[in-house]
Amino acid sequence: MTEVNTPEKVEFSPETLKKAQEIIARYPEGRQKSALLPVLHLAQNEWNWLSAPVMDYVAGLLSIQPIEVYEVATFYTMFQIEPVGKYVLEVCRTGPCCLRGAENIIDYLENKLGTKVGGTTTDGLFTLKTVECLAACGFAPVLQVRLKKEDGNYIYYENLTPEKIDNLIATEWV
Amino acid sequence: MGIKILTEHIGKEDLKPIDAYMKYGGYTAVKKALTSMSPDAIVEEVKKSGLRGRGGAGFPTGMKWSFLAKPEGKPRYLVCNADESEPGTFKDRYLMMHSPHTLIEGMIVSSFALGANTSYIYVRGEMMFVIRILEKAIAEAYAKGLLGKNILGSGYNLDLYVHPGGGAYICGEETALLESLEGKRGNPRNKPPFPAVSGLYACPTVVNNVESIAATSWIINNGGDEYAKIGIGKSTGTKLISACGNINNPGVYEIELGLSVEEFLYSDQYCGGIANGKKLKALVAGGSSVPILPANLITKTANGESRLMSYESLSDGGFATGTMLGSGGFIVFDEDQCIVRNTWNFTRFYHHESCGQCSPCREGTGWMEKVLHRIEHGHGHMHDIDLLVDVAKKIEGNTICPLGDAAAWPVGSAIRHFRDEFEWHIKNPSEATRKGAVYRKEAVFA
């Protein structure tokens, strides 16, 4: 799989570290733990998923115990705590989306990618997941993908159709 | 055409740049509030406006503000709830995406009214693109001296930050949100103490929805009395409604409270009627948590009165024949939709989103989901229906936070109004599990 390796030495790049420090400064003295979610987002963008060494590094950065990071990372669904493909396709499976064909889209993706929900394609390019309501119900069906950008960015792809998906796979998620 | 106070200028041009926003009178409320009003006077105006919380519970905003404790030597916080995760609800996202300064302006005047010098906007992490928009807009506001030290020479200081969530519906519950903002798991707190006394970092805190905060600028500019003239009765002002499901024009609409449900649902200006010429089967009027209504109780109340988009009219008849305005997530079901399947889907959502602290919600949501899954997949028993009703009842009212209620209500209401559909599923498992097969009352009873 691509990008699943955790480097020997886990450390933010100087730019990311600066960003993390800016984030920590948003919270009062002694409340640096508040920065945990935003810093985990930074870490996930840097390493694609949150391995235990990555979480330990974040704990050190915020002067908290590693278990405090594990507790949080496992609570929130956006954090990948197992290796994932380069693109994690997270399709909304909640009621309003289903009223507009989300289940068909999920089936289509399973067939197209040749992997079930929860699985990763053999080339390591895609992990297919389902998520709960993304607040895009009016533009259903919808999926979100994190594109590796400077500080991480999640894009919603809305009003999905099989043709749109074919097109995205061919041209955008490469 | 109803009055618009939050979205009036959206669509005229890109309102994200601060200059564009200011062209339409943006930030006049900050100037007015900080240079000519006392914090108490602002709270008074908001009280007069009758504005009610737009996050779902409808609690009067001015009253909430007046409960804020003001002990010496402790900072106070305003936290904006932009977690927006209730299925069917996508209105806050619309406002923040298209007019981020409307929220920021509201944050400044509200923070000033509450005496907060640091405020946070908690945005669900999935909406990273909204976070980027807000961060950019906040930087512009700092550059214009609308944030930071000594704003507009008033001596008032305010720092405003955006905080991303990590993917958890429960963090929309205000105390879970505060825990999350402190870098913890989103476990709701037992209340009391209420955030107004002990909130963020154990300091007095107000948590308000995006739309509630955004509305305060207009109230400052035009006065609480003017705001109270909009709407109907105790449902003052306008409300953003996010409409979705099987309708012709899904999207976000700002309506004056008191608009009839019929007009909202069928007029081309709003939902534009049921898509594909189908018939209406059911409606969830205020986000997945509120009771579902069958077609015959949607446009008219049980008494035959016209049903209106207002807190009071939607809840007319109590849970027996009414529902709630909730967060304004308007989900429309056409005749081809299966109520059992949707109830299972919604229950799966609550099961998935329960934080797991308290036993009735942790265990009860999973139990209900499994039973509903069985019924939907052709393995139900008649006694399952009463079991579901009883389990829902044992959860409702007995949990730490209202997620338990939110999980119980969809189940209770679906069985209340569509019991025959559940029975049909149980009695006809092979037909019910055939792809595309839906129970139609006419077919069975006509």
Next chain:
Amino acid sequence: MENTAPQLFKVTIDNIEVEVAPGTTILQAARQIGSHVAPPAMCYYTSLKGTGGKCRACLVKVTAGSAKDPRPMPKLVPSCITTVQDGMIVENTVNEQVLETRKGVVEFLLINHPLDCPICDQAGECHLQDFAFEHGRGTQRYEEERRTFEREDIGPYIQLHMNRCILCYRCVFTAEQLTNKRVHGVLNRGDHAEISTYISKAIDNDFSGNMIDVCPVGALTDKTFRFKQRVWFTKPVTAHRDCEHEKCSGKVTLWYKGEDVLRVTGRKNEWGEVTEFICNTCRFDKKKTSDWVIEGPAKVSHHSVISANHYEKKAIPEFGFKQAAQQYKQIDDLPVQLPEGEKKPVGIVVRPDSK
């Protein structure tokens, strides 16, 4: 003029009046009256700050909020964390809604519980057993598959059986408040939430053993006592020693079988709570009578099955046996033809998770 006596609040619980200091919780006020009106508590623990409010076992009805504002409270309230007001009127055992809700809580706590009492070391001193016995309905309606967790080894002293856990969070508070470095916590969420170290780390520090004592069920048990003996065949004796550890009380209960000390625990009061914690040296390393100054036989809590001596007969609700019959592995792997309605013979109690 100088009335310095602290003002007390008058509270009525199940028609019995009691005067308590302001700040007292309903639960503590009820305990002052006595065990017949005290609500059950599965997550609250007096000597651990921040516990309570989670399990909902202790919900009661407040029919009058206070003398000043005698309106009833709209919902049942968790008595363990709700403080009393002067003139408050509370209903616990006399209120149908409370009893019915409590039956529901028992049921919720049991639907995913393995009901493996016959092989559980906690059996006999398990609060979930007591709770189910005293407040449950005795029948079960749950027909779905039970949740199970993967096993995690957390070191040589403590055995973790996550399947039995009721997520009271007591052990987390214990680690937070008594040890210098918490290495375990609650991971995941909802009904997948679990007690874990995440990285299968051994939990070892001087006070970790107290997690065993505070655990209301058999989720955390003493590894050095595993399967040694059913607790009701052991004899508890109160003892103490002068422990060099400054935070250790040195006050313990020794659990004897004949001449041998099989287990050392903190002393539990009549509510099953330890108020003076002990260190791991006292708990795990001092298992000779000569290590201790013996005080005498320990008092056993009134409703404990040890004292009542009715473990086999009543303490496992009937459905426990039914459940065992349904779920435990069958000994015959061969497909046998059985007459209509006849159950396959059921074999020895072996769950996949009980090594």
